[in-house]
Every structure is written in structure tokens, then in C-alpha cells.
Amino acid sequence: MAVPKRKMSRANTRARRSQWKTSAPTLVSCPNRACGQPKLPHTACSNCGQYDGRQVLAV
Template sequence: MAVPKRKVSKARRDKRRSNVWKLDVPAFSKCPQCGELKAPHKVCTNCGYYKGVQVLKKEA
């Protein structure tokens, strides 16, 4: 089994672990019904449509 020859310093260890927090910004797309920005593959919170079908009843 492979064993490290030298102790990994705290700085080197923390540099390696520091990339975890860099998360991608969620992508947004325009709703074809109302043009509002929404998350892809989700129901539009503004108009209630998903793939051209009204899923949620929204009062105008």
C-alpha cells in the first residue's frame, strides 16, 4: 500500500481543498410563455407553465 513519504503541510492540504466552495452559478432560461427568467426543467413561478402546458393555476 502506498504511504506518503513526507507529511503534507497544512498550506498544501488547504490549497487542494479550497476548490470545493467554487460552485457554478445556476443556469437560467427564459420562459416561452411570459419571458420571465426561470430555472431549466422547472415550472415557471411567474405564469405556472411548463413545456407549454399550464401546470399551476395563477391568478392574474
């Protein structure tokens, strides 16, 4: 099992962590013509309640 020989300095730790970035979630428009709101892909639309052309949520 690998164990560091020395404590990593604060500058090196922060430099390494600076590469961790968050990304904005991918959004697609709702295929329902009456809705068209942005939604997460492969999920039911929270505005109109449709998924794959079917009503799956009671809104």
C-alpha cells in the same frame, strides 16, 4: 484500503480545497411570451406556472 502516512498540512489542504468552485445555476427565459422571466431548465415557471406550453401550477 489506502490510509495517508502523514497528516496533510494546513497549507496543502487549503490549496487543494481552493479548486472547489461553485457555479451559477443555468437559467433560461420562460417560453411564455407574456412572462419571459428567467427560470431553471426543465422546471415549471414559478412566475406564470407554465411548463411545456401547459398550465401546471395555479399561480
